Amino acid sequence: MFKVRLNTALNPFCLLLFFSALSPFRSEAQSVVIPIETQNNALVFQADANKDLLTIYFGKKLANNSEYLHVPAIYKQTSDYSGILNSAYAPSGSKNLAEPAITVTHADGNNSLDLKYVSHALKQIDNNVSLLSIVLKDPVYDFSVTLFYKTYFKEDVVEQWSSIQHREKGNVTLHKYASANLYLKSSGYWLNQFYGDWAKEMQPEESKLTRGIKTLDSKLGTRANLFQPPVFMVSLGKPATEDEGTVLFGSLEWSGNFRTDLEVDYQENLRIVSGINNYASTYTLKSNETFVTPVFLHTLSTDGKGVASRNLQRWARNYKLLDGKGQRLTLLNNWEATYFDFNESKLAGLLKDTKKLGVDLFLLDDGWFANKYPRNGDVAGLGDWQENKEKLPNGISSLVKEAQNNQVKFGIWIEPEMVNPKSELYEKHPDWVVKQPKRDEHYFRNQLVLDLTNPNVQDFVYNVVDGLFTKNPELAYIKWDCNSIIYNAHSATIKNQNHFYIEYVKGLYKVLERIRAKYPTVPMMLCSGGGGRVDYAALQYFTEFWPSDNTDPLERIFMQWEYSYFYPAIATANHVTDWGKQPIKFRTDVAMMGKLGFDIVVSHLNANDLKYCQDAIKNYNSLKEIIWQGNQYRLSNPKESNVAAMLYLDENKSSGVIFNYLVNYRYGANSSLPIRLKGLDPAKKYKIREINLYPGTESSIKGETTFSGDFLMKIGFNPDVNSSRTSVILKIEALN
Structure with missing residues (x-):
């Protein structure tokens, strides 16, 4: 029995959804109908007489929500032999004939699963955000799944995920455990996906979906987006344009292996099943333990891609991106000016150039650390986070003070998840490294990955950041890099290696949560050899991301165009560099379309180029609120x-x-x-x-x-x- 206290401040939508969720209307067959409505859209479920939870509508919302009941009868399609082709969360092993959202082996060895509607409830978070939960349970086994739908009314954005639990006498094996199972009807479907490689990120490719399953996935472990990001678009009926057509944007909020299956079934309807990639990740779930999947994000527009992207950008700034409504620092990076070849004297000159240029911060990039194996290239020293005494005899603190003397801030580059085999860290803690004990090591950029499933490694990575701030409280910016993928996946710590890929990402989030608990406002760039890790789970901890190491401005126009569909300008770090053949004006103008930065040798600029950059920064400062927060x-x-x-x-x-x-x-x-x-x-x-x-x-x-x-x-x-x-x-x- 629900006890309800009405909040008269709720908007009409909230009251509608509130009553719909707690007092659902029923059909003549005594089925329960659950409409989830945002400002323009509706996702409607029906728990039928058999208590199967089915999707009966997903599209532009109707003026009269009782008419959703009429939708299924309007379609005259072939028979649904299973009766659950449009399941809101399709199980396997019972009646389902399509790609399942969940596959399990019960404690007694049985592989079947049937999920029946039990109840649903709504939590009103504020006058724009609500959280609906729907409980499903197997009638034979003490196994249940709770589906969650967090709706953002004004933005037409929905986040959904699942929570899986059981009370069987023994362990249950989860073979697949999706976050979402969407079901759409249309005369045709066009997928716009993205692919790439280093310096070639976010290349779009559109194709019509045909019968069968199209899978978008990653198995890289870290830097999971190197070849394919988790974001995608699906147009219904015809390819959507910027201002016309119905289009769904989707993405998984997860910084590791992902998998999205898009299946055009035998009725010519589209099923989208998305979640953690179950590749090498069968999960053993103990009795009374709960497995919570990551969030799947989607927004639907019936007015083209532009509306969908503006909704998503507004949602990100208001709810997801760290400090999405706040400020950002323009910076000068030393990387292309010095690479690994620098010392205190050279950096002092660059700090003066930072002030001269007119930006807010100087960023010291790779190469400032390690002594036994000095970081003079990418082959050694990674993992040994002590200041290099030859390059920086007075340490980072002297540079921070020099920055203050020049009235600018100071930031620093780290790559704390990785290690060079040629390092003191590797010599002292070989068991901290992800590697198969009986196989040859295989390197990516001369690196291996530290095992973040290990609590000691989590402490180490946290202390890299905490140690820098403890010694240098005025440190104002962190560039967090991640350049390796995972080969020979194996942990010396965890017993069940099938849990490795999942526990690695959870370990990363634990570290980032600790960092943000102590340093909640320090700007941090998410850099992963370019856009290799950007997603909205990671962006809860970072103020911005690095789209690509390719900073050729002509190439960046195309990349930034595609990224802008899913991420707001305030989150996109764009630097002026010497890549490309375009003049300084072109390079700077392109970089101004996001969060501006420079990676140039200021002393090499002629007088007019320098004057142009200085004036452009002043113009940018007067315009940045519009660029960052505008439509x-x-x-x-x-x-x-x-x-x-x-x-x-x-x-x-x-x-x-x-x-x-x-x-x-x-x-x-x-x-x-x-x-x-x-x-x-x-x-x-x-x-x-x-x-x-x-x-x-x-x-x-x-x-x-x-x-x-x-x-x-x-x-x-x-x-x-x-x-x-x-x-x-x-x-x-x-x-x-």
Whole structure:
């Protein structure tokens, strides 16, 4: 019996979902209907007369939620021989004929599972967020699964996961244990997935899903996104465009091996089953133990990819990304200026350059540590986190003080999960390393991975960070790298090696939780040889991520475009480097589309280049709130046009910035056609002027004409991009 106290501050949706969850309506056959509604969408379950929990609708929500009951009868498809093809969480071994969400072996050796609806309940977290739980139980075995659905009403975002438990007399083996099991109906399905490698991250590839199963997965252990990230899109009916079509964005919030199965079944419906990759990860669940899967995230848009991405970005800033509504530091990194070859004197000069450039922080990258095996290259020293006495005789503290003397902050690079075999750490603790005891070691970038399933290793990694802050309380930034994948997966500590891949990630999270408990606000970059580990579980602990080691600005336009569908600009670390052949203006303008940084030799800049960078940083500081917190609109796709164009617009639709770049240099390519803007107030009047001009140049855009928002969205504006104006940044402001 539920005791209910109503909160009159709840919005209408919350009251609707509250009553729907606690007092579900029933069909004539006495089935229970559970609608999960956000601002625009609905995911609706029905527990039928047999108590099977089935998905009867997923799409744009109806005005009258009692009409969801009519949906199944509208479809005239072939027979569902099992009766549970649309199961909300399909078990295996009983009636299910499709890819299961869960597969188990019971304590008595039986492989069958049947999950029946028992109950559901709702917790109202605030006037925008609610948490629905649905309990399912096997009628024969004391085995249950609780499904959780956390909804973000305004953002149209749903997080879902499962909790698995039992009270059998003995252990139960979990062979598969998905986080989500979605079920969609349409005339066709188009998958937009992403692939890549080092320096080639986030390459999109769209294809029509045909009958059978398409699997997106990783088995790398760490740096799991090296070849394929967990994010994907599925368009329904036809490929979605930026502003048209129905599209689902999905991703698993997990920093290890993932697996997403997309199955077009014999009724031509789509089942999406996603969770931890069960590869080499059969899990032994003890009686009364609970196994909680990671979160699967999804958002649905019936108005194209742009709406879905803005919903996801807003959700990330408000709820998931660490300090998503806060500030960020612009920085100068020494890596491309010095690589491993530096000393105190050289770094002191770079610290002066940091102040001269006008950024907030100097970041000391790889190579500052190890003595017995000095870190003068990537072949030695990793794991020995003592300052190198030859390079830094006065330690990190002297550099922190020198930074303070130059009125800038100081940050440092670490890679605490990895170790070089040529290191004191490896010599002292060979049992701390992930490796098979009877096989040859196999290295990735001359490294092995430390065993984070081991509590002693967890303490060690935590102490790497804590020790730096204890000695240097003014330390202001951490760049956390992770460059190795796991070969020869084996732990010297845990007894059940099938648990290794899961326990490694849990160990990583334990360390990060300890770090954030003591240092909750210190900015940290998630770097993993580029975008090798970015996901929303990791981004709860990091303020930003490194999309790619490829900083060629032309390549970055394409990469940043794809990343922007899933991650907000404030989380995307973009650095100006010497990669590519473009001038400093082009390189800087591209980097300004996220969290700006520099990795250049400031002393090598000529006077005009330096002046341009200094002025660009000032412009960036005046615009960064719009870039970080504004709504992002993709205006001209670089894959389809000579020009890439991106707009960031504040919530009031009164101020924005438009980035425009030439991406095709052949045959006099230019912005021959006007580019239509989006998101403006059609009734407002706007002025557009060019900013970030290179010293000594004048804009061809005079900025004196006013345009209505209606004109700019229907006709557009031409940024006049051409071979002599390859990068054009425009400031748009409404007139009061």
